[in-house]
């Protein structure tokens with residue numbers, strides 16, 4: 503760690519000199535200032551700790567202390583006072599001073615105080631650094647894809663991150679990235695340094711879910727031997743991700759709605775209103791609108807959650823992103839498995855892009871993981887994805903996509919493709935489709951096609 507920089511602020515040159523000499527000999531870099539304003543000018547140099555003359559607080563000590571804290575909360579301030587009266591002590595502590603050294607002071611004590619104070623900042627900075635390192639994997643770029651659908655998704659996620667109070671509802675099929683997007687929203691928002699907590703509504707029985715979320719008072723129920731804060735309290739200042747909100751029991755839906763409207767709630771068995779500042783991101787892979795219509799989900803809660811709906815597209819609707827996603831996962835598993843796979847062959851991309859992906863990106867990720875574990879080659883090939891490559895004998899089964907097809911359009915499109923590939927040769931086009939020349943000619947007329955030359 504670089505040597506810490508200490509700024510000594512005192513109008514008495516003798517005091518400055520003795521402190522500077524002693525702290526310098528302890529290995530600290532020492533700067534000096536003879537007044538509060540002069541001290542503030544030095545802060546941009548990078549000061550870790552300030553020893554501030556506070557013998558006469560009215561002489562500008564309070565203003566200087568405020569200024570230092572406004573510049574950087576992390577700069578520690580130790581006040582040099584004649585005697586610490588309770589009032590000045592309380593005032594200074596409220597303003598963020600770390601400690602007092604009462605003059606005439608013992609230099610050894612000052613050094614010990616400085617050492618201890620700097621250890622606190624170092625730890626605080628380390629924690630902050632760790633938090634932001636942990637957050638980095640969830641930058642906006644973590645949402646991979648260049649298609650219009652994913653670009654639009656990143657755009658709205660960026661906008662939502664900038665409005666840190668609004669409630670968000672994420673919808674989309676399983677494996678489309680709802681958990682991922684929730685984390686990206688949190689870690690790209692002002693709340694990033696505060697907790698991100700998630701809870702899955704379907705994973706717990708109702709009473710446990712309620713106490714998990716809202717906390718409980720001692721004796722609220724048989725097992726409640728001690729009072730306990732809930733997720734909402736623990737996440738104060740941050741984000742709570744309510745997964746599978748469509749499965750939330752009706753009584754809890756009502757309590758959640760009240761919280762969203764009033765920003766306050768009562769613990770289970772409690773009477774006091776607890777206020778917290780938490781952004782709620784809810785997610786579901788159910789069709790909540792249908793649940794509302796069937797009275798399985800409160801409509802008022804739905805409208806409250808649906809202020810900012812974000813719909814995650816199924817993978818089959820943006821197959822263009824498959825190569826990018828595959829490369830992204832290959833990189834990730836190269837690191838994890840200590841492999842050096844370079845990429846995938848075009849044949850692999852073409853079978854992957856033709857597949858229906860009922861499990862969406864999660865399924866793709868799992869298949870790439872499996873392929874990487876098993877392959878000996880430096881490029882993944884179509885045969886490394888046996889789940890996707892239809893076996894030979896199944897050639898005749900055309901997998902109906904989940905969303906169905908428009909049969910006539912499909913027929914027309916297949917015919918056009920076959921004719922294009924055969925450069926208009928009707929017999930060869932027929933061979934591609936298992937039809938004879940007459941059957942091809944009949945369809946050309948049926949669809950009124952201009953045969954490609």
Ligand SMILES: Nc1ncnc2c1ncn2[C@@H]1O[C@H](COP(=O)(O)OP(=O)(O)OP(=O)(O)O)[C@@H](O)[C@H]1O
Nearest residue numbers: 644645646675676677678679680681682787863864
């Ligand atoms: N656009 C994307 N870019 C990169 N990774 C993605 C993307 N979408 C999803 N993933 C990855 O796919 C996996 C599944 O995503 P996630 O768990 O967020 O899905 P989900 O929508 O929450 O699914 P479920 O409804 O089953 O809970 C995760 O590993 C996630 O990181």
Ligand SMILES: [Mg+2]
Nearest residue numbers: 677680681745
């Ligand atoms: Mg999920």
